[in-house]
Amino acid sequence: MTVIEKVDLNAYLASKNALIEQALDQFIPEQSLPYGKLFTAARYSLLGGGKRLRPILALATAETVGGYLEAAMAPACALEMIHTYSLIHDDLPCMDNDDYRRGKPSLHRAFPEGHAVLTGDYLLTYAFEVLSKAPKLTAEQRLRLITVLSQRSGGEGMISGQVLDLDIVGKKIDLEILKLVHRLKTGALLKASIEFGGIVANVPESQMVLLQEFGEKIGLAFQIMDDVLDVTASEQKHGKKTASDIANNKTTYVSLKGLEQSRALAQKLSDEAVQTLRQLPYDVSLLTGLAQLMVQRSH
Ligand code: GRG
Secondary structure, eight states: OOHHHHHHHHHHHHHHHHHHHHHHHHHSOOOOSTTTHHHHHHHHHHSSOSOOHHHHHHHHHHHHTTOOHHHHHHHHHHHHHHHHHHHHHHHSTTTTOOSEETTEEOHHHHSOHHHHHHHHHHHHHHHHHHHHTOTTSOHHHHHHHHHHHHHHHTTTTHHHHHHHHHHTTTSOOOHHHHHHHHIIIIIHHHHHHHHHHHHHTTOOHHHHHHHHHHHHHHHHHHHHHHHHHHHHSOHHHHTSOSSHHHHTTOOOHHHHHOHHHHHHHHHHHHHHHHHHHTTSSSOOHHHHHHHHHHHHOOO
């Protein structure tokens, strides 16, 4: 990637970040109702933090394959709602018991724990309402989005990954099981983000298959880098205590393969993902840049 491309990519990320922030803010305004605290808590977790990776991937994919930004925005926000709910629940004492998230106290530290559980539930539920009403899409497209998101975030995806993740704490596991955990827990929602772009643009099935392969590869590359960053990134940059995997006695790519091999594997997967992408009949430079950024990131 040349310097110019990097600058352009940064400008792209900043502008899309601002649009996503604005859309999320509009989806969940403050409300002076007897139960208005729910929306205050949802806004605490949802706004002003995070890389917005999933919505950005959805928008960038839609733009790459000929979809409209206006049609992709609500689905992109639904992805961020699901992701944020998963982080809220993952931080709870019954799961990872993390005190910090995105550089500030996790939701159950800033609000009563019961409210944190319910705020996660609300974001999960609301995401599907948002999809059911997403503008500038046909009923069939909305239904496809709902189906894909429920599969990727549910019992065939993220939730099953989280169950496995809880089960393997303190146990010795091999690379195949670790890959399965990563594919379900983190990879599935990243794959959905890419699929969302394809659905919004109504791509033919042959192109969807390539998008899915791309999504799977960058999903695993991202998670391997997350394992690497857990060991190497500073607490300030990562927004939470680092080396939490070691503290939580978790098997990671780094504990199985070491830092250097893990980095190399993430880079290899990202390169393969880009090769897959190049089979599409579009200018894929934007997605290529994002795939590279995902493995070269520092937080
Ligand atoms: C509780 C149902 C349920 C699921 C939780 C995704 C997940 C499943 C837990 C997150 C735990 C974790 C830290 C996984 C590592 C990879 C990951 C998803 C990191 C957080 O995503 P980023 O880096 O976060 O995109 P930001 O804050 O930038 O959005």
